[in-house]
Amino acid sequence: MTVGLLYDIGCQLHRSCVKYQLLDDTILRRLTFAISVFHAYGHQWRVKLYTTLVSVKALAFRMEKFNQRLFVLDTQVRHLNNKNLVSCGNWLSRRWNNCVKRKTNAMQALRELSVDETYVRQEWKSQVDHQTRPLPRNVDHLADYNLRLVEERAHQSRLADALSRWKTRLGISQHTRLDQLRRNIYLQVRLDAQALKTCIRERLRQRKFEIEKLERSYRQAVNKHKLNSHVDAAIQWRNPTIRKLVYLYNSLCADLGALIRQRCSPPNAIPPNPISPIGIFNLDVDADIWQDIGLDDVMPEPPDWLADEVTRAAIKLVLEIDRCNKEESHVKVERCALQEWAIVEWDALQRARAHASDDEVILYHIDNRAQQFIGLVLGWQTKVRPIPCAWPMPDRWGPSHAELANGTHVYSNDHDDEDDVGDDRDDWESDIGCGDEELMDVLEDIALADQYMGEEVDDIEDSCVVDD
Template sequence: MSLICRHDIPIFFANIDTPGEQQKYAVALIKWFFQFVPKHATAVVLYDVGCVIDRSNQLYGIIPDDIAKRIQFVTSAMHAYGHQWACQLVYNPRLCNGLGLTDGEGAERVWSRLTKLIPIVRASSGARRLWLTDRQLSFIASESLDNLGSWIKHRLEGATSQQDRAECTLSKIQLEIDDIRKQWQLQKETQLSVKPRAHIQINKELDALLSLQGHWDSAENAIQVAAEALKTSKATKSLNMLKAIQETHEQNSRDLEKLYVSLSNDKSPLQVKKAEPEFRQALRLAHDLKITIRRQAISSFFEWDRLDQAVGGRNSALGTKLHQQTRKAISRRQPALMSAIKKYNAYCATLERLYNPACNLPLPQPLPTKLSELRDSSLLAEDVWTTSDSKPLPWLRNPNVQSGIYAMLKQARCLEEKRRLQSEAENLCRWLGRELLAVELALYSPSNASLLVHLSRCRDHLLQLKAYWINPFIPTERFDAQCAHAKELALQLIGGNPMGEGKKIYAQSADFDHEVIDESSMEPVNQDIDPTTLLLVTDVLLSTEELEGASIPDDTCAIQNMHMTKLAWIEPLGIIEDDLDVSTLKMPVPLASPPSFSALHGIGFNLDDLQRLTQAETMLNDICLNGCATILKDICDKDPSLGLNSHHCALFTTHDLIRARYKARDQELWRTMSSTKYWDKDVWILPIHRPQQMHWVLCVAYPKHRVILLYDSLVDQEAWSYDLKDLSNLFTRLILLANRHDHQLDIPIHDWIAQPTVPTQSNNYDCGLWVIAWIFSALRGKATCNHHVTERTIPQWRNFLAALVVNYSSHSLTKSLINFREQR
């Protein structure tokens, strides 16, 4: 069991040596922690079952009074949603004042980083297992401490984003914040005053009955299947037996319903005025059944989470045995849950049919019958209201008030989080100053001569933290001033020259009997040596001062500008349509000699590529797509009329986005993309390959207008949301690299807009041909050709490209292609 601070830094761990996660371990950790904090310090303890340990302390006093009055128990955020609503009102961190956005799930995140040790320590001894765990936890703590600056920045961004959404909601509902706060207080008072739930024995009986109902429904389905199969049978005896089985099943179903009614809790809270007895009975049954459904549904959700814990690489996957056991448990419980939901929805329909407005009672709403929809529905957490009220309850019936309460709580938590982050940032700065002061004083103390190397490393590490801990609250200047103040104060306290003192420490630590020799008193070794023949260290290495002042550009591969482009999923208006007619395209004049390999930018066609291009219903590869696009660009550039547009286009290859996606260095990115002279172009054309979908798409950017047109013959919005992140990083790096190489490119790297075109493809192999057609339209100064190039004319477009490539290929390759066609 672990004690983790809110920054996910491990503090203390307890080795559990008894079965189960007993409360004594949590109490021991709490007591041990309070031995190291001031006597007046307070703390909030977020625990998976914080409500249980708080109740145990109230009943039995398991925590000393001097500690108990300084702590507050809260349930961790993710586990809180598995508790009853009355428990959440008191212990949910999102509903408690002063906790900000702390979720208390740091132990889970630390545990996910420890799972890599499981296969290593499985066969280790107990002592070595503890040692390895301790070393890994020490590393996690050290790394998390170094990353506190970025942690504060990340948390601040999240708090600001959530606060903006909450304030937007509050502005839309147009309710006074005092009225919303009053309704929240009324809701808590009302829901915390609800009488206790049904007895646990009755809950068990209802669970057993619902399980029986699930099996009964399965039997009913089997009987219906058998009846459907035997309806044309001429075996009279079999039909009579089946009819008897159906009648017996219907009678047993009625008896089962009576049994459920008899098990319903007669003492459940029910204070309804002017209601018929049938309405009261249905309301009581729906009330008790809703509680059971919520408990079973939450258990089912946790089981699905366990199966999906490895999705997206979050955690390690379950083993085969655990996976099978979990699947069996889900399949065993799901029929009973579905039967309970259907029965509850039937009660809701009955209540709606028998409802009397004079009852002044909100009716329960039916639940979704799909688990995925049920999980996202807020109806599951709502209790069935069983008390009439003379006055309307806005917090219960008014959706605006409900949204306002949620937004008010979210806004309050975000403001608390911001205040706490600012306080933590100030503490970081002060702590760094105190630590530096202590290390500086220790360095100049003669008694610490044997620790000189360790203290120097400690000081260097603290000075490095200054760069890591820069955050929006504390700028670089504050940290620099704090470090300078610590050094000045150390000098004042020691009252001497620190450098001279440091030399004495070094001499004593090396057991010298004399002072360090002054370099000015040394005799030159040889006056006759030509100074120009000496190889000095300064000829090879820069000094520290020169290194700090030297202009060494940073590599842009670490840039993360994923929000540069906003995806507006609407078709752009006013774009120029290309009147390209594939059937009338004419081949250019044959070349006297084929272009060189370098003229085609290193793209060479072989026989397999030409076969792929000429064969119908075959998807193009990267050589076909890049080669055809390059040839079309060369043709347009040499044409007097088309060249006016194509000379303003920079044509990239399908490999350029891949280089940026996998963080290619600036030198490689500039070497491969600078030949296009994109900084002088008005249009950037970038074909993209999606290997998982086996699909080609196109991006055409107009950097001066900060507009990107997305060409996707299948129009997949979700895939574009991922591609745009990589495109934003690539375009940002291209702009920075151009400016760094003295090619002024005054283009903002934010607020770009990306818009899609209309779908055109219905098969799974012509996407590459569509991309080349769009590239040709862009080179011709148009935006799209969707209305003139269709799937009917795509085969003609393929034949034209194949002939074009043959015309531009070498004579030997052309001859091989002719022989190949003759053989076919």
């Protein structure tokens, strides 16, 4: 069997192996040296012709097929780029129509709810503030810290003076009562349990909102699959932490019950209900997580952004309208950028034509390019005409009205008409990779062709390479 060795200076390598006996003759006889291109070294023309790929047919065939595959792949990628350029108008039109439809539906649904938008935005701000605030920590001497919290709100100098006056007015019994509150074990355990339950409740709320987002995401486009998997993994990763907090809270509830039985609690104290770990992630309305019996003297009402279904639906609709307004501004900017690019491209074509006025071949190609560009501009104008501009723009897109009128026969609307608004379940950015599937099909076809070409290449090598 003979091995082909392709090297930039294969002739020099062959000469060195022969002259300095770098390889044994039995090995050297089974090597065929070749060069891929004519290099600039000072060798004789006969040596270059002898070692070029044209003489070594098997290696030449391999390099030819490799370059052919690269050329075909570049052609397919260039075709997809041109196709995506033509469909820019369709893409902007589809985004605009989808945005207008979503915004109209959201505004209609918001009017049917008969809710004040200002009130809804205030509730949304309250929800954001409540869900982004730091969670209460389960620390030692929490009762003492809560008693000192009022003292730290006012200015230090005024608070120091007021504190000194208060201490002078306290009697012996009141001092004793204050010391008892600070050393009250039941009060400390109760505050710890209340803080821990608040932490569990907030974590379950966050998990509930993430689950709702994940359930809605199943109806979105495929390009969100990785993000959905990441969100799902993050939710499952936090489940053991929530279960551990539930276990610690139930332990504190047991301690409170023991203190009540030992008569170490205030009169008429009620032990809090433990949280059942079964079905805790469902976060039902009647779940024990919402009941603060025995933990707080005052039972606050749940906010509207959490308990009122109308307010929750209105918040989602207001956020949908805000996203539509933001999307409209983005589409307007894209529309202006498309027109500005068309003007700059047409001016560049005219300057190139002026510089190549003496070359008929270049003029021919520039004219063909100009005709194609006129057809491209006509297609864009038809699609983006309903979209307003983000800033003042001229009426022209580069070519004059007469040139556009003469180029109407070039433009044909044979490609897929994508004016119709896609399904509401589609993602906003699902249209970006519209040509990826075609590219993958081309790559699969090339790989399949290479698989069937393997046997033909082997047959040609067997006929061209001399077996010693």
